[in-house]
Amino acid sequence: MFRKADAVRGFNKDYRQIVDLEMWYHLLEQGKLAYLNEPLCAFRCHPDQQTEHNSRSNATLDDTTLLLNEYLKKHICISAAWPGP
Numbered sequence: 001m002f003r004k005a006d007a008v009r010g011f012n013k014d015y016r017q018i019v020d021l022e023m024w025y026h027l028l029e030q031g032k033l034a035y036l037n038e039p040l041c042a043f044r045c046h047p048d049q050q051t052e053h054n055s056r057s058n059a060t061l062d063d064t065t066l067l068l069n070e071y072l073k074k075h076i077c078i079s080a081a082w083p084g085p
Contacts, residue, residue: 001034001036002027002030002032002033002034003030003032006027006030007023007026007027009026011023012026014066015063015066015067016054016059016062016063017051017054017055017059017060017062017063018060018063018064018067021067022063022067022070025067025071
């Protein structure tokens, strides 16, 4: 769960396929996180959905590379600067 105000920026338009995953990364950076051990949503799969088309065009791979470059680099720099205990 997260506060609606933390998601006000909306989805990042640089992503074609994993827009929801990028949004979760963004929300995790906002700080406060609560975990509920129950499903709150569901989705159906079918062969003509956009996810299938994007998988065949490597959009998922491109987005994953973008996500890792955006978030991993940011947090590696933070970790490297951390003085430790």
